[in-house]
Amino acid sequence: MSMKFTKDHEWISVEGDTATIGITNYAQEQLGDVVFVEIPDAGKQVDQGDDTAVVESVKAASEIFAPISGEVTEGNAVLEDAPAIINSDAEGDGWIFKMTVSDASQLDELMDADAYKSHLAELE
């Protein structure tokens, strides 16, 4: 499926039973250079909206919320040594964690690319 977005500027992309989550390109621009990422451990159970990861930039430390409920299956360990990937490729190699989808209907509440684009336009 194509990407979905939250109003907290996370993206989620689901393939089969696994969802991949990261922050949007807009979010990385706002944060500035990312200097540290705290990725969650595999096996962590999270509910929709739970603090799941932390992205720290030169400007601020931001919590990353789980866009849906499920179990974390993998954190992107590459980010621990190379947090700059979030700045160079936020919506690709800069993914932060993968998780299972326990309730697919939660995805319906999220924004598609067009809705997210108009959400950003409102923030300008």
Place this chain on the structure above:
Amino acid sequence: MADTHETITGNRGLQLEESLIFEQSSEGRLGVDLAEPPHVENRLGGLEREGPIGLPDLSEPQTVRHYTRISQNNYGIDSGFYPLGSCTMKHNPRLNEKVARLPGFASLHPLQPVSTTQGALELIDACAHWLKVICGMPAVAMSPAAGAQGELCGMMAIRAALEDRGDVRKRVLVPESAHGTNPATAAACGYAVDTIPANERGRVDFDAFVAKLDTDVAGIMLTNPNTCGLFETDIIKIADAIHDAGGFFYCDGANLNAIMGRVRPGDLGVDCMHINLHKTFSTPHGGGGPGAGPVVLSEALADYAPLPFVTHGEDGFDLVEHKTGKAAKAFGRLKGFHGQMGMFIRSLAFMMSHGGDGIRQASADAVLNANYLLAELKDTLSPSFDGPCMHEALFDDSFLKDTDVSTLDFAKAMIDEGFHPMTMYFPLVVHGALLMEPTESESKETLDQYIDALKGLTAKAKAGDAAYFHDAPRLTPRRRLDETSAARNPILRWRPPVDEAEAAE
């Protein structure tokens, strides 16, 4: 431009380039001529040091110059304007320092018998009295060591009072513009933090607050004036609503400087509030000096105040150190001794030298100065909210839109103009925030110079000279720091260079 001023030495006029003290070391160079130590039998049992201790070898004049030179790179409130919002960087009267250094205060030890420290206990009692009168509250816990510990003290008193009535609650409400310590304190006390949104006026959204109220809410933590520099106009309604729901009202007193002598938190329905003695009543702040965070308490919380505290005993002043008698409900002890004595002395000196009328004027002048900045800059910068402010003026970065100059770049350019920058990017509720707090200490002349500098820089940014800002600061001993590399690959200590000959062996 800068290249034409390169010098042979790296010094820039009388601003001297100074290397690390370790880099100046020359083996065997000594500041003092000590006698050879007598030969004694080694009784260290194999634990003696194996190599040299690694301290630099310097002469006395070299050492004096080193520390003098690096001290000249300091910028503080004694050197110039320091409009760091939310920090209240006001002048520190020298009288306070003189009094705090009197040997009768400076040489005391907290474990001395109370019969020998009656004057010190009287001073703590007098300081407590002034704080209670200023706040209109019946009790005060003097021992918390800083604002954040004061918050913890207040929230522990609230928890103790709730548990005492068998009413364990789970949530604490915190506005989204709060200082980060508020939610941290609530979480440290075992509460879940529930965020209250702000309305378009920058105040707590009262309806959203009421919607979150239920019998599970232990209390609200509210800063007034808030971190946007605005008075919470619904504060009495908020206090009534939280009390009707059986919760308590914690007020963060970080901004008491704006209302002291004019508004008494007790009259607003506050149950407890910490006071940052080190910003409200002068005393060193921002330079690593000790803080002090006494907490005023309402009747409902007074019994739960932490140990120890000063009382009027049968034979002069006394200390209550145990959970007995009138301290039976004390929630415990937060700190080894009685609080930050040095801060009590300085703040009592501040309060007594100002008097009630002076304290009242100080808060008025602080608010007037901030509003002067706001009024003079509102057509140049972009104020975040309509209407007058309290002790600090908040702007967002919309005035920099399409200039390719960020709040950070703008702040860096202010350094070249001779100012410590304002607080940037806080509070988080405002995009690219610039928060300025002039305090009551600053003269109109200083503020006018600052305003001229901000207007000039804004004109430069709008004229399209973004490169000027990206390169700022230019006139400092060090240019723009690479914050990203510093955070990603910090070098936290000096290490001796590897000797090439040694490495080759």
